Amino acid sequence: MAHYARGSAVAVIRLCNPPVNALSLAVLQALEDGLKKADADPSVKAVMICGENGKFSAGADIRGFSSPERHGGALGPIVSLIESSEKPVVAAIEGVALGGGLEVALGCHYRIAHMKAQMGLPEVTIGLLPGAEGTQRLPRLIGVPAALDMITTGKHIPATEALKLGLVDEIVEENTIEAAIRLANKVIGQPLGPRRLSLKPIPRLPNMEAFLREALVRVKQQARGWLAPELCFQAVRAAAERPFAAGVRRERELLQVLLTSGQARALQHAFFAERAVRRWAAPSGASWSSAAPQPVRKAAVVGLGTMGRGIVTSLVKANIPLVALEQNLEYLNKGRKAVMLLLEREAMKMEGGAQTLDFHNPARLHFTVDFDLLRDVDLVIEAVFENMALKKEIFHKLSKICKPGALLCTNTSALNIDEIASATSCPQQVIGTHFFSPAHVMRLLEIIRGRHTSPTAIATAMQLAKALKKVGVVVGNCFGFVGNRMMFPYVQQAVFLLEEGSRPEAVDQVLEDFGFKLGPFRMSDLAGLDVGWRSRKDQGLTGPSLPSGTPARQRHGQRYSPLPDLLCEQGRFGQKTGKGWYQYEQAGGRTATPDPWLHSFLSHYRDTHHIKTRFIDQEEILERCLFSLINEGFAILAEGIASGPEHLDVIYINGYGWPKHRGGPMFYASTVGLPRVLAKLQKYSEVHPDVPGLRPSAFLKKLVAAGNPPIKEWMSYLSQQSSKL
Ligand SMILES: CC(C)(COP(=O)(O)OP(=O)(O)OC[C@H]1O[C@@H](n2cnc3c(N)ncnc32)[C@H](O)[C@@H]1OP(=O)(O)O)[C@@H](O)C(=O)NCCC(=O)NCCSC(=O)CC(=O)CCCCCCCCCCCCC(=O)O
Numbered sequence: 001m002a003h004y005a006r007g008s009a010v011a012v013i014r015l016c017n018p019p020v021n022a023l024s025l026a027v028l029q030a031l032e033d034g035l036k037k038a039d040a041d042p043s044v045k046a047v048m049i050c051g052e053n054g055k056f057s058a059g060a061d062i063r064g065f066s067s068p069e070r071h072g073g074a075l076g077p078i079v080s081l082i083e084s085s086e087k088p089v090v091a092a093i094e095g096v097a098l099g100g101g102l103e104v105a106l107g108c109h110y111r112i113a114h115m116k117a118q119m120g121l122p123e124v125t126i127g128l129l130p131g132a133e134g135t136q137r138l139p140r141l142i143g144v145p146a147a148l149d150m151i152t153t154g155k156h157i158p159a160t161e162a163l164k165l166g167l168v169d170e171i172v173e174e175n176t177i178e179a180a181i182r183l184a185n186k187v188i189g190q191p192l193g194p195r196r197l198s199l200k201p202i203p204r205l206p207n208m209e210a211f212l213r214e215a216l217v218r219v220k221q222q223a224r225g226w227l228a229p230e231l232c233f234q235a236v237r238a239a240a241e242r243p244f245a246a247g248v249r250r251e252r253e254l255l256q257v258l259l260t261s262g263q264a265r266a267l268q269h270a271f272f273a274e275r276a277v278r279r280w281a282a283p284s285g286a287s288w289s290s291a292a293p294q295p296v297r298k299a300a301v302v303g304l305g306t307m308g309r310g311i312v313t314s315l316v317k318a319n320i321p322l323v324a325l326e327q328n329l330e331y332l333n334k335g336r337k338a339v340m341l342l343l344e345r346e347a348m349k350m351e352g353g354a355q356t357l358d359f360h361n362p363a364r365l366h367f368t369v370d371f372d373l374l375r376d377v378d379l380v381i382e383a384v385f386e387n388m389a390l391k392k393e394i395f396h397k398l399s400k401i402c403k404p405g406a407l408l409c410t411n412t413s414a415l416n417i418d419e420i421a422s423a424t425s426c427p428q429q430v431i432g433t434h435f436f437s438p439a440h441v442m443r444l445l446e447i448i449r450g451r452h453t454s455p456t457a458i459a460t461a462m463q464l465a466k467a468l469k470k471v472g473v474v475v476g477n478c479f480g481f482v483g484n485r486m487m488f489p490y491v492q493q494a495v496f497l498l499e500e501g502s503r504p505e506a507v508d509q510v511l512e513d514f515g516f517k518l519g520p521f522r523m524s525d526l527a528g529l530d531v532g533w534r535s536r537k538d539q540g541l542t543g544p545s546l547p548s549g550t551p552a553r554q555r556h557g558q559r560y561s562p563l564p565d566l567l568c569e570q571g572r573f574g575q576k577t578g579k580g581w582y583q584y585e586q587a588g589g590r591t592a593t594p595d596p597w598l599h600s601f602l603s604h605y606r607d608t609h610h611i612k613t614r615f616i617d618q619e620e621i622l623e624r625c626l627f628s629l630i631n632e633g634f635a636i637l638a639e640g641i642a643s644g645p646e647h648l649d650v651i652y653i654n655g656y657g658w659p660k661h662r663g664g665p666m667f668y669a670s671t672v673g674l675p676r677v678l679a680k681l682q683k684y685s686e687v688h689p690d691v692p693g694l695r696p697s698a699f700l701k702k703l704v705a706a707g708n709p710p711i712k713e714w715m716s717y718l719s720q721q722s723s724k725l
Pocket residue numbers: 019020022058059060061062063065066067070071072073096098099100101122123126128129130131132259264265268272275276
């Protein structure tokens with residue numbers, strides 16, 4: 001809806017569609033009616049457009065996109081209608097003016113914004129472009145470089161920056177609506193021609209062509225298979241090179257390409273999935289709507305290694321006072337130095353610098369080796385070595401020292417939360433908060449509920465994720481939880497492919513072409529091969545506890561590849577030692593180069609184990625890696641470890657570099673088609689009967705038998721009883 005009201009000489013059109021005044025068909029119709037009414041009323045001399053409840057508009061109604069009557073095309077003509085009005089139209093921007101919302105404002109002759117307002121054209125992030133002539137008007141208003149930046153990144157800019165760019169005419173601290181009405185009254189009768197953006201020439205650059213050439217290279221580099229940024233670029237280039245009407249035609253053509261690419265649907269799935277996971281529910285019936293978080297006024301981090309340092313940085317950035325604890329002074333000093341370096345770098349990126357972060361104040365960040373200083377904290381995050389005995393010792397200590405009610409979180413990447421909780425007298429307060437490396441950068445926080453974890457603990461961990469500007473996803477307790485559990489078969493397939501004849505660089509290339517930032521081997525070199533090696537030793541899969549006589553390539557009757565263990569035995573831990581699956585310029589180097597040593601090592605290994613080398617094509621690499629990961633996802637859903645496929649998708653996009661334009665692994669499976677995924681798994685499983693990861697999950701089979709239902713319906717095919725929790 002849009003409400004029309006007439007004051008003295010200024011008619012007010014108020015966009016109204018809670019919660020964000022999205023431009024649904026009904027809103028657009030009401031906006032058009034309001035404009036026509038104002039035009040027809042001779043007593044109206046000017047128009048002001050604003051949004052209900054302090055928000056201008058978050059743009060086109062994304063939910064409406066998947067409905068049969070798509071309405072994007074309806075917005076452009078309305079923006080033109082606003083611009084061609086003979087009466088001045090003023091946009092009063094409060095809260096957000098995004099996407100189509102900003103395009104409406106660009107059609108207005110004047111824009112006035114509250115200083116806390118945010119503006120942007122985020123269509124690129126949902127696989128589209130600003131298709132209501134926004135790619136043509138914005139460059140005419142703020143110039144090609146600034147417009148290109150906004151349109152190809154989708155970033156939101158604050159009002160102060162918008163004023164500097166010339167995107168708005170004025171910003172106000174107080175009542176934006178009153179200021180806009182004052183402005184509308186003031187400009188009555190003034191010529192509108194110079195205010196119509198479609199008539200403005202593009203501000204020229206001395207070197208436009210060279211600028212565009214370089215910009216295209218940058219856009220392509222960052223996009224890695226995501227189409228929208230490049231097509232947004234092409235639309236802005238059309239604005240720079242063609243008259244307005246021709247530019248609009250080009251914009252429409254490019255939008256059509258995006259609409260049929262499939263990426264828009266995937267990115268919109270990702271958008272709603274991220275919001276859906278906030279509404280967590282536990283099998284006990286507790287949920288986001290009934291459980292309240294407890295306040296976190298002070299926190300602690302135990303262990304300042306790779307993860308602890310990033311976690312401390314994250315908490316400081318969220319303005320949470322904290323105690324950072326290490327096992328002894330030597331480790332403490334090392335940890336403190338590393339944390340300070342990270343914080344200084346973060347402060348440099350922020351407006352206000354070090355003062356904003358205030359990390360030199362011991363009342364806000366205190367380094368210690370004394371557990372007694374944890375007495376008054378509301379929440380502790382443990383990030384010590386991945387060792388059950390050590391974790392239990394720490395949790396036992398914490399439950400004795402911390403105040404009643406304090407939340408005890410573990411950053412374990414795979415260990416059993418219930419076993420850790422069993423070392424405490426308060427298992428209801430124990431929860432997994434699995435950060436991803438680097439912890440101050442990665443958006444994912446996997447939140448693992450144990451058998452006894454209370455709803456308050458879950459709500460508090462979710463609240464913490466929000467405070468840290470992360471995406472919290474609540475999952476159940478099993479080895480590796482969701483993310484790492486799905487990662488195991490993926491990495492396992494990658495290694496098996498090497499045994500059978502492939503090379504690390506070939507496997508990585510296929511997965512990087514698919515859109516991953518790093519293929520499995522580059523990723524493993526970055527994370528450190530020793531991490532998995534230690535875990536496999538603890539599990540008795542390798543090392544001194546392996547019973548003598550165990551076949552080299554078999555464990556518990558299943559296929560096993562000792563390749564990563566053999567590399568570790570050679571001291572090849574990846575980047576940190578300068579050698580792993582690749583070679584690097586030095587220990588700590590980052591440039592991966594294929595390593596002839598590794599190639600001959602692989603040949604020798606195949607000879608030793610009588611493995612016949614064969615050529616493995618890209619399709620097989622992609623399918624075996626991805627479908628085994630997806631297959632594990634179906635098993636996880638069937639066991640009730642995650643409440644829905646969107647949880648798995650959010651985890652993979654935000655924690656594992658899954659290309660967002662492919663919507664997450666489970667969404668990707670739905671686009672490939674479950675019958676095809678099943679058929680391929682069946683085929684590979686027949687060839688490799690000793691690899692359980694390739695054996696199709698019962699849930700996948702059930703969905704295929706049910707006729708390949710849409711992803712939204714998958715969970716309805718599971719009965720409550722199927723949950724193993
Ligand atoms: C606005 C925000 C910054 C607010 O953030 P926050 O306060 O954190 O709240 P949220 O939880 O994010 O949001 C609250 C609530 O609102 C819902 N919501 C938000 N924005 C929209 C929206 N635009 N439409 C519908 N619903 C919206 C959100 O989901 C929450 O509800 P819940 O899910 O129930 O919890 C933040 O929300 C934000 O950034 N929003 C997105 C803004 C955005 O991307 N806008 C651009 C939209 S596109 C556009 O405006 C114009 C165009 O030019 C489109 C081109 C033409 C289109 C062609 C039409 C054909 C489409 C076919 C598509 C193909 C796919 C298919 O085949 O289906």
